[in-house]
Amino acid sequence: MGWFTDAFVEMGGTLIDTADIYTTWAAGNPGGVSEEIIGRWMKSRGNRDRVVIATKVRGAMGQNGSEGRGHPLQREGLSRKWILRAVEDSLRRLQVDYIDLYQVHWVDNQVPIEETLSALNDLVRRGYVRYIGASNFSAWRLMQALWASDKHGYESFVSLQPEYSLAQPTRANFEREIARVCETYGIGVIPYSPLAGGFLTGKYRRDQPLPESVRAQEITNRRYSEQNWAILDKVLEVARQRGAHPAQVALAWLLAKPYVTAPIIGANSVAQLRDLMPAAGLQLSREEVAALDEVSSWPLSRTEREV
Secondary structure (H helix, E strand, C coil): CCCHHHHHHHHCCEEECCCCCCCCCCCCCCCCCCCCHHHHHHHHHHHHHEEEEEEEEEECCCCHCCCCCCCCCCCCCCCCHHHHHHHHHHHHHHHHHHCEEEECCCCCCCCCHHHHHHHHHHHHHCCCEEEEEEEECCCHHHHHHHHHHHHCCCEEEEEEEEEECCHHHHHHHHHHCCCHHHHHHHECCCCCCHHHHHHHCCCCCCCCCCCCCCCHHHHHHHHHCCHHHHHHHHHHHHHHHHHHHHHHHHHHHHHHHEECCCCCCCCHHHHHHHHHHHHHHHCCHHHHHHHHHHHHHCCCCCCHCCC
């Protein structure tokens, strides 16, 4: 991994996002392996101050999540007990004194949000964590957390990591309500799957064989629709006019949104990084953004029409 992350930093990248459970679904991986790799890389390069480290807590540890609820160790959830243990494990694996952004991976319905926020607040007070964030929260869950933080004087979530891209229904799922919460309350948005699993890169084409990809069948099931093909056509058109890679256009559209801080890219090679990183410098015109907005729009409900 060293050569890959070296290239990322050399191209101007600063944020590295991971999670404690990455990647428990891979054979022989009990969780924490991604953090360990990142930790070894930072230690060997001596570059801790050059990168922002974001990781997450919530998912069940152990191969295929085998140490979740029902296991004697119960290494899962958002309880105070597990959060305090999990952060120490992440710090050890990452070989750092603090985590820049510590995120709850998704909601834990079995733990009061006040307990979770109280524990996260203590981590900030102890210096283990600089900021806290959330991932995969609905609008009402995010508002509940913000309200609880305000009521009890706890640290508040400063960021949200949702699935968000031009593709439908992903765009609508985020923009219907969650985007408004983030924009109104100053919550930074760091979207994952900003290229819809690779669909918006242009390697998938209508009526053509699937590319060689482990995600190909998933993309077929989730993304193949007439509207998404129209979205891709518009992305390709803008890319041709700009002399840019289609993925750069899809990422630039996200960066044009006032609430988006930085999309999280999942490149698999340095070549892919070289295709993706220039998106940070690609500023779409208002007309281009409007055209992409239009082709990816959906019928608005009455509440969505509120201004």
